[in-house]
Amino acid sequence: MRRIVLGLAAVGLALGAGLGAAVVRTPPGAIEAALRSSVAAGGDLVVEARGESSFVLFPKPRLRLEDVRISDARGTPIAVVRAVVATPRLGALLMGRIELDELELKTPVIDAEAIDLKRAAALLKARAPGGAHPPRLRLRDAVVTWTGGRLDDVDAGAVWPRAGRPLSVTGAAVFRGRRVEALASIGDPLALLSEGRSGAKLRLTASGARLAFEGAATGGASLRLEGGLGVRLASLRDVITWVGSAAPALAAPLAEVSLSGRATVDRNGVSVTGAELVVDDATLVGAARFGARNGRPLIEATLDAGALDVTHYVDGFAPLFGSADAWSDAPLDARPFRAVDLDLRLSAGAVNVGGFRLGATAATVGVADGVLDVGVGEAAAYGGVVRGGATIRPDGRAVSVKIGFTLSGVDSERALEAATSGTRLSGVVDGDLALEGAGGSIAEIVASLDGRASARLASDKAIGGFRAKALALFGLPGRLDVTSAEGTAMIENGVARSEDLKLSGPLASLALAGAADLKTRRLALAGQLAPLGGAPLRAPVRVEGPIADPRFRLGPPSPERRALAPG
Numbered sequence: 001m002r003r004i005v006l007g008l009a010a011v012g013l014a015l016g017a018g019l020g021a022a023v024v025r026t027p028p029g030a031i032e033a034a035l036r037s038s039v040a041a042g043g044d045l046v047v048e049a050r051g052e053s054s055f056v057l058f059p060k061p062r063l064r065l066e067d068v069r070i071s072d073a074r075g076t077p078i079a080v081v082r083a084v085v086a087t088p089r090l091g092a093l094l095m096g097r098i099e100l101d102e103l104e105l106k107t108p109v110i111d112a113e114a115i116d117l118k119r120a121a122a123l124l125k126a127r128a129p130g131g132a133h134p135p136r137l138r139l140r141d142a143v144v145t146w147t148g149g150r151l152d153d154v155d156a157g158a159v160w161p162r163a164g165r166p167l168s169v170t171g172a173a174v175f176r177g178r179r180v181e182a183l184a185s186i187g188d189p190l191a192l193l194s195e196g197r198s199g200a201k202l203r204l205t206a207s208g209a210r211l212a213f214e215g216a217a218t219g220g221a222s223l224r225l226e227g228g229l230g231v232r233l234a235s236l237r238d239v240i241t242w243v244g245s246a247a248p249a250l251a252a253p254l255a256e257v258s259l260s261g262r263a264t265v266d267r268n269g270v271s272v273t274g275a276e277l278v279v280d281d282a283t284l285v286g287a288a289r290f291g292a293r294n295g296r297p298l299i300e301a302t303l304d305a306g307a308l309d310v311t312h313y314v315d316g317f318a319p320l321f322g323s324a325d326a327w328s329d330a331p332l333d334a335r336p337f338r339a340v341d342l343d344l345r346l347s348a349g350a351v352n353v354g355g356f357r358l359g360a361t362a363a364t365v366g367v368a369d370g371v372l373d374v375g376v377g378e379a380a381a382y383g384g385v386v387r388g389g390a391t392i393r394p395d396g397r398a399v400s401v402k403i404g405f406t407l408s409g410v411d412s413e414r415a416l417e418a419a420t421s422g423t424r425l426s427g428v429v430d431g432d433l434a435l436e437g438a439g440g441s442i443a444e445i446v447a448s449l450d451g452r453a454s455a456r457l458a459s460d461k462a463i464g465g466f467r468a469k470a471l472a473l474f475g476l477p478g479r480l481d482v483t484s485a486e487g488t489a490m491i492e493n494g495v496a497r498s499e500d501l502k503l504s505g506p507l508a509s510l511a512l513a514g515a516a517d518l519k520t521r522r523l524a525l526a527g528q529l530a531p532l533g534g535a536p537l538r539a540p541v542r543v544e545g546p547i548a549d550p551r552f553r554l555g556p557p558s559p560e561r562r563a564l565a566p567g
Helices: 002-020 028-040 090-094 117-126 236-242 311-317 412-419 442-448 469-474 559-564
Strands: 045-049 053-056 062-072 077-088 100-111 136-146 149-159 167-175 178-186 197-206 209-218 224-235 255-266 269-279 282-293 296-305 341-348 351-353 356-358 361-368 371-381 384-395 398-411 428-439 450-458 464-467 479-482 484-492 495-504 508-517 522-531 539-546 551-554
Touching (some): 209 255, 255 282, 371 398, 398 412, 398 442, 412 428, 428 442
Parallel strands (some): 100 136
Antiparallel strands (some): 045 062, 136 149, 149 167, 167 178, 224 255, 282 296, 341 361, 384 398, 398 428, 428 450, 484 495, 522 539
16 A cells, blocks of 8 residues: 555656646747646656647646656556646746646556656655645546556545645545545655655545554655554454455454554554554553565564453354254354464453353464464463463365363363353363364364373362262262262274273272263263272273263163274
8 A cells, every 4th residue: 555655646746746847938839839848858757648639728728638658767657647637827827937736637547566666756856846836736537556456436636835845645546346535644745755754644534444643754765654543443344355355254243443552654564562452342452563474464463451252253263063062064264364364472361262261361373374373371260270272274175173281270160160051070170182183164173083181180079979879789878979080081083082080989989991972972981880998899880971961870881882982
């Protein structure tokens, strides 16, 4: 956008300089010839009028040139203009001089990328206006093109009243079907041509979007802007779609977005310090930089938030459950990962993820070349700490997922109640989990999971228990309490198998082995019950059924246990 604005100004001002610099003593009959000569004398710009030309003196003097081609000195086409209309100042004509009051380009088609900004700046500097009054510049129904985009129906004007006064530019255009209006001013434009400094203002409005900048500009080889920046969007999702990027597949509204802070704009992008970002009622403060990498927008930020709810961002990309608590088979959409590169360092006092509520959290979120990496340095969770990360890598229609987490001192009862409507487990859990899988939906990913898990759960009171009337045969009450549990499991193709699961209570212990099918969320374990207190009795037992609500039975392994057994 900077190239378009500066390039457009360079074309107009350079052409205006070529015309307005002509101060010629001439009889009235030679006015047209002098003006045409002024057009041709535009320095590094070559202006060729291929159509008819006309000059009228009344009611207002005007020279009109049809079918005009503008190119640089090397012959590179810059613009094709249906008509150029030059309006001399009547008072100067009466004094025998030619000074332009206004220069209008009707229906020009301008190639912004063909403009050599350095050469244009040098021309403007060489032709800096002194006593001559530069003309007003107007574009009517212009089209401005660049690789990958264009502005249509451009109506713009530039006014540079006299030396020492500000250059003001106003304009409107249609970009991707929406009208955009702009207002800009530069306090001392000549200072920018000699590496000087000048005040600068910019106001930009579009459908549901506003941008305001006020500060200073520094010229030279690379223009630099520094000052206060304010951006407000009625809908970030709408703007993302409008500019041609893939809207994130998120349930979050992505509306009512605002950004304010101290900004620096240069060839590397836009940097904002003291930034305050408000997204969907969440307020974040810190610093950010916006640029481009490999043709994609790049966002780098370090932000802090009091509280964040990221439920919509997770559920929108990957809803866990479909109907009847089955894993969702909705296709995953990883296209938004390819639309932007992101490097976010985030800290928050509290984070909500679905029903889970984390305390103080330090995390990183990165997106590069379409790959999403999320790292949790440390998150307070239900009296304990969670650390780990996840990587999501698009692979054709599917995505590959890699997850690794460790838990320390987490209150399992509070955590499980947040995830489900009820739980049979309580106590403090320590453990680790490492999983890998791939698929086009959550259901496919779960069915492909491979990895390892280990955990230890303990409490000074019962963490859970089983009920069975047959326990009375061993002199035990009808409920068997468990105060600790530990074991490891290997996961393959969505099935977790364990050979060393141990459950202990004040009256008996259980040694179990078996499998849990993560796809159907059912388990089938079998082993032995051993009453404590020195009794030599051992009894076969099995634990089967839904993982959330298994049944405890005395007896040998059932067909369900054998179906999930290895081999």
